[in-house]
Amino acid sequence: MSDASASLPLAARIAGIAPPPTQRPRTARLDGTRFALLSWLVPLTIVLVWEAAARAGLLSLQVLPAPSRVLRTALDLIAEGRLVSDMGVSLLRAAVGFVIGGSIGFVLGTLVGFSRLAEALLDRSIQMVRAIPFLALLPLVIVWFGVDEGGKIFLVALGVAFPIYINTVLGIRQVDPKLIELGRVIGLDNWALVRRIVLPGALPSILTGVRYALATAWLALVVAETIATTSGIGFLAMDAREFLRTDVIVLAIVVYALIGMSADAITRTLERRLLAWHPNFSKSTA
Template identity: 50%
Template sequence: MTIQTFPAGKDGQNTTPGEGAKKTDSPGTPVDVAPVLTTVVPAGAQRRGLPRWVRRPVGPLCLLAAWQIAVWTGSASTELLASPWTVATTFADLVGNGELPRAILVSLRRAGTGLLLGGFAGITLALLAGLFRLGEDLIDAAVQMIRTIPFVGLIPLFIIWFGIGERPKTALVAFGVAFPLYLNTYAGIRNVDANLIEAARTVGLGRAGLIRHVILPGALPNVLVGLRFSLGIAWLALIFAEQINANQGLGHLMNRAQEFQRTDIIVVCLVVYAVLGLAVDAVVRLLERLLLSWRPAFSGA
């Protein structure tokens, strides 16, 4: 940082003719002590070195390298955790023989079906409770009560009700998904700006028009927030459901790998879960950008 200091009393003081160095209080006379000036350094001048997109992957890559080196030097047991290289080759094998894509498809179908069912139920209930006083009285208390149940605890009950096929898995996902969507949609409807509703009434919109033009678009940002929560819960529910009595899907692949101590396959499955989660989140963010383009906050990153 550079500090530029202007010496005091060099210029400006001699402009008052006759008076010389004598100071007066009248406005316009120079002050006797000049302020010390500091130069503001532009932000661009401070940045140096590698760009961020190069620097950021360095941490994870170092971690991977350390893991691989630990395996090579024998300080880490391959019995407990396979090396990154083994994981990579196993991934290629599983994709090559079609096992992984098949499992992913099965799991995606479960998550998708559950999401559709649960999403439909959650949003429908929220609309009924949000738009109608009677709906609120009948639905909201019941939903608020049921949502306190940890959904994983329902697995035994769902197995008794639905057996061990696809249905308990879909049902668990649907159950987990419904509540975040319900809560956010309901809150979204109730929080629509009353001033906008009033203005819309003065231009002659009836009840149906209000719902269509004001309430639903106004609740949409909250619905999308609910959707993001729901998608996170959908994966979680799926993993729990697939650990039990599954004969296909990602969870089944992991369970079988556990029996044969194949930690490489387990790691592949975990990475797939993570990547799918990221992909789904990206889809929702794209959806937000398309549907909420009217929001100034969405300038497009």
């Protein structure tokens, strides 16, 4: 057995999945670069059309300021130190909430995925809580946590837990039973079976849940930062609303979008590294 094959998860080796080539052909890399550049064509076109419409007077400053004005506002706020500070606060809230909610979602998803008893005891209650909108919880969160950081982190953790929970359960249930049976035949104990077959097989679904959870984390954070607060990107937008600073509001939206896009790109890179043994992910150029 080659060193490359030995490093694959057992689930991949049993299924007969060959290791990916150590280096993609030059033409494949060039195609990947072209597609990456092409993916920016539509966003850049929208920004240019937006700028032209604003300069031509088709868009009012109070309705939608030009991208150049939003950029100047961003530079001014960075010079003041305000934008960086508020971004840091929002990122910290999102990170803490993501770790807490993601851990809870993964543990519960693993329990329910492996145990029908756990599913009977937990799944219905979890699905009922998942159906509650964030805005409906705001009054109760204020009663529970006041306007401290705990309430904001709670909302983020709550939103993150469900996508990871659902995709963890789905991933575990979709592992091929023949692989599990073959693992038992070759003498794997329960822990080795989980570690070397079930979790690697469920990993694509779990990482998809992480991507959904990151998007939900920012949605929950926007809602959370409407609670009385004095810092964060959400506060920056709410404060700008009071003074009709549309440029600052648009800037806050753009910052949320850029952070979310960056987090998604990190997750996709993680997918390609952790799932290099999987043919569908080893060919990905995204």
